[in-house]
Amino acid sequence: xxxTSGTGTNTQGRERQQRSTGSSRRRFLVGGAAxxxxxxxxxxxxxxxxxxxxxxxxxxxxxxFSGTYSLLGESIVNGFEMYVDQNDGQLGGxxxxxxQRDTEANTDRGVSIxxxxxxxxxxxxxxxxxxxxxxxxxxxxxxxxxxxxxLNANAGDYRVVQDGCLDYHFRTSFNDWQTSAPMAQYxxxxxxxxVMLAYADYAFGQNSKNFFSEAFxxxxxxxxxxVGVPLGSDDYSPYLGEIEDSGADAVFSFFAGSDAVNxxxxxxxxxxxxxxxxxxxxxxxxxxxxxxQGEAALGKYSLLHYTPSKQTDxxxxxxxxxxxxxxxxxxxxxxxxxxxAQAFDAAVSDVDGTNPDDLADxxxxxELDSPRGDFQFHPETNDPIQSMDVRQVVESDGEVPVDNxxxxxxxxxxxxxxxxxx
Amino acid sequence: MVDATTIVRATLLGLQLGMTLALVAAxxxxxxxxxxxxxxxxxxxxxxxxxxxxxxxxxxxxxxxALVVAPLLVAIVGGAIEILSLRPLYGRNPxxxxxxxxxxxxxxxxxxxxxxxxxxxxxxxxxxxxxTLSYGSLSYPVYWMFVLVVSTILIGGxxxxxxxxxxxxxxxxxxxDTEMVDALGVDVSKVFTGVVxxxxxxxxxxxxxxxxxxxxxxxxxxxxxxQAFVIVVIGxxxxxxxxxxxxxLIGLMTAYGALIAPSLTDxxxxxxMAVVLIAKPSGLFGATExx
Numbered sequence: 079x080x081x082t083s084g085t086g087t088n089t090q091g092r093e094r095q096q097r098s099t100g101s102s103r104r105r106f107l108v109g110g111a112a113x114x115x116x117x118x119x120x121x122x123x124x125x126x127x128x129x130x131x132x133x134x135x136x137x138x139x140x141x142x143f144s145g146t147y148s149l150l151g152e153s154i155v156n157g158f159e160m161y162v163d164q165n166d167g168q169l170g171g172x173x174x175x176x177x178q179r180d181t182e183a184n185t186d187r188g189v190s191i192x193x194x195x196x197x198x199x200x201x202x203x204x205x206x207x208x209x210x211x212x213x214x215x216x217x218x219x220x221x222x223x224x225x226x227x228x229l230n231a232n233a234g235d236y237r238v239v240q241d242g243c244l245d246y247h248f249r250t251s252f253n254d255w256q257t258s259a260p261m262a263q264y265x266x267x268x269x270x271x272x273v274m275l276a277y278a279d280y281a282f283g284q285n286s287k288n289f290f291s292e293a294f295x296x297x298x299x300x301x302x303x304x305v306g307v308p309l310g311s312d313d314y315s316p317y318l319g320e321i322e323d324s325g326a327d328a329v330f331s332f333f334a335g336s337d338a339v340n341x342x343x344x345x346x347x348x349x350x351x352x353x354x355x356x357x358x359x360x361x362x363x364x365x366x367x368x369x370x371q372g373e374a375a376l377g378k379y380s381l382l383h384y385t386p387s388k389q390t391d392x393x394x395x396x397x398x399x400x401x402x403x404x405x406x407x408x409x410x411x412x413x414x415x416x417x418x419a420q421a422f423d424a425a426v427s428d429v430d431g432t433n434p435d436d437l438a439d440x441x442x443x444x445e446l447d448s449p450r451g452d453f454q455f456h457p458e459t460n461d462p463i464q465s466m467d468v469r470q471v472v473e474s475d476g477e478v479p480v481d482n483x484x485x486x487x488x489x490x491x492x493x494x495x496x497x498x499x500x
Numbered sequence: 501m502v503d504a505t506t507i508v509r510a511t512l513l514g515l516q517l518g519m520t521l522a523l524v525a526a527x528x529x530x531x532x533x534x535x536x537x538x539x540x541x542x543x544x545x546x547x548x549x550x551x552x553x554x555x556x557x558x559x560x561x562x563x564x565x566a567l568v569v570a571p572l573l574v575a576i577v578g579g580a581i582e583i584l585s586l587r588p589l590y591g592r593n594p595x596x597x598x599x600x601x602x603x604x605x606x607x608x609x610x611x612x613x614x615x616x617x618x619x620x621x622x623x624x625x626x627x628x629x630x631x632t633l634s635y636g637s638l639s640y641p642v643y644w645m646f647v648l649v650v651s652t653i654l655i656g657g658x659x660x661x662x663x664x665x666x667x668x669x670x671x672x673x674x675x676x677d678t679e680m681v682d683a684l685g686v687d688v689s690k691v692f693t694g695v696v697x698x699x700x701x702x703x704x705x706x707x708x709x710x711x712x713x714x715x716x717x718x719x720x721x722x723x724x725x726x727q728a729f730v731i732v733v734i735g736x737x738x739x740x741x742x743x744x745x746x747x748x749l750i751g752l753m754t755a756y757g758a759l760i761a762p763s764l765t766d767x768x769x770x771x772x773m774a775v776v777l778i779a780k781p782s783g784l785f786g787a788t789e790x791x
Contacts, residue, residue, distance in 0.1 A: 144613075
């Protein structure tokens with residue numbers, strides 16, 4: 079009797095968000111074992127680090143499915159499940175069972191969900207979260223339980239690695255140094271030797287502008303000033319005035335989501351395009367903001383590890399598959415979900431089991447062929463070593479009138495390790 | 501650091517922000533003044549206005565059509581809410597209305613996420629209103645100026661109507677002494693429905709106007725309802741004049757706050773509300789206990 083099967087039946091009635099895709103053979107087993115397993119499943123769940131032979135794997139989504147970040151959570155799930163579907167519903171030759179909980183991007187929820195996934199549901203792998211604050215709150219629990227691999231499919235704050243430095247934590251996404259600092263040299267060489275910084279005033283925005291600022295000054299450039307805007311601001315006009323008055327030739331920004339839409343459109347409405355070149359982290363001008371930004375985004379530069387319009391065979395196949403499945407182009411989050419599934423599949427096949435220590439050994443330093451380009455988990459930090467695309471927004475004849483075009487690719491910039499040495 | 505251009509630009513922004521907030525706060529305060537209902541769904545109606553505006557602008561291909569059609573649709577939703585759910589609860593403990601309208605706010609947000617998803621949209625600014633106005637070193641988008649002018653005209657018109665017209669007198673009388681007006685042979689329930697429909701339409705207008713200069717997203721209703729409540733509390737619950745002055749005060753504070761201490765702006769606004777409540781519990785223009 080597999081305890082994992084037991085927890086599966088046990089939770090189906092309790093958690094309406096859960097979806098289960100077991101084979102009929104597995105269902106048969108579950109049926110036979112259901113009576114005993116339902117009672118015991120809750121207690122035994124934590125012991126299911128390895129279920130040997132040809133059992134199932136349990137994937138626990140620790141993601142937001144409601145509120146501001148719901149789009150990100152859904153995209154990660156879409157990417158992950160697309161990979162699984164392409165592989166006959168299996169990961170590492172095992173059937174997959176999903177457990178889904180809504181973190182609501184709330185740190186307390188994130189921690190309790192993590193505990194529940196690890197202890198009661200016997201998850202073999204955690205996928206998520208979106209928010210770095212949630213990730214930092216989860217670290218302790220993941221380390222203490224030591225019963226599952228954690229594939230961080232978004233949270234990019236460098237402190238998840240600096241403070242945590244966990245064996246079980248692997249980032250299939252990025253860190254905030256990668257989405258800002260590598261652009262400094264390009265901006266200095268190609269755009270301007272002085273910049274203004276503008277950022278959403280919270281941890282991720284501050285990290286991004288600090289990393290860029292350091293790298294830009296190292297390259298020989300001058301940072302003439304900075305302006306922090308409260309997260310979720312609707313009107314950027316006073317801050318735009320400050321940017322204009324700074325006299326800088328370029329501005330480097332970090333804003334995301336609806337903030338990015340408001341900032342970019344107002345930047346253009348106020349006529350700042352004539353005076354400064356807008357550059358920034360890729361979240362500023364991405365799949366989820368470009369449709370609303372429209373022509374205001376034209377000509378602006380940004381840096382990210384994934385660009386849907388990237389002209390490689392691997393990516394174009396991925397994009398057309400995703401489009402067939404979801405009727406929309408994949409965004410960066412979907413790729414991060416897809417690569418999480420890819421990494422876990424490879425690791426489970428490699429060790430032929432789900433023992434988290436074996437999986438961590440296998441994943442450490444593993445190389446993956448991703449739609450974003452090749453990437454490798456850094457042997458010391460488990461962060462992804464990857465290439466970064468500098469993109470510029472150009473007119474497009476697609477559904478959306480504007481699109482990112484890759485201007486140049488910065489080949490695998492060497493990432494800091496922040497004292498983490500696994 | 502802060503020169504004249506910056507101050508003029510911030511003042512324009514503050515006035516524009518204040519006037520659009522007044523459109524939302526006016527509906528909220530009129531509905532409270534008449535019906536004694538604290539309408540938590542008002543922010544959601546503003547959001548609906550913006551989403552309807554996005555759809556109308558793309559289907560009809562015209563911003564101007566959207567500016568007319570979207571508020572009408574929001575007014576219908578507001579009317580339906582009043583007739584089907586608020587009306588049976590008049591005279592009950594205000595808590596019933598608060599819970600009911602809060603429920604509507606959550607439902608509307610849920611429906612919006614279900615229909616339009618979590619991403620941001622924007623209503624395209626019409627060709628005639630794009631570009632910037634320049635005066636010396638000051639530049640200001642034409643569209644933002646248009647929003648300031650339109651909302652000022654609307655608010656001014658409503659103010660005049662309430663103060664001078666027969667309908668205004670009827671509305672004020674119904675708010676003041678419902679039973680007496682009822683006894684005089686006026687169907688007060690129609691007046692009530694009319695006020696809710698009108699308040700909803702104003703919120704819809706604000707949604708469309710701001711949906712072209714800001715992103716349209718599922719969180720926008722909640723953000724605006726908090727500000728509108730602060731405005732109504734500062735101005736005095738039920739007072740139209742109070743809502744307009746309160747909105748201008750908050751708009752200008754937000755704009756100037758961004759120049760001085762961006763991260764503290766919200767704190768200033770709530771501190772102002774606290775001070776007003778301590779010094780004058782009924783708000784700046786609120787009715788006194790005797791009334």
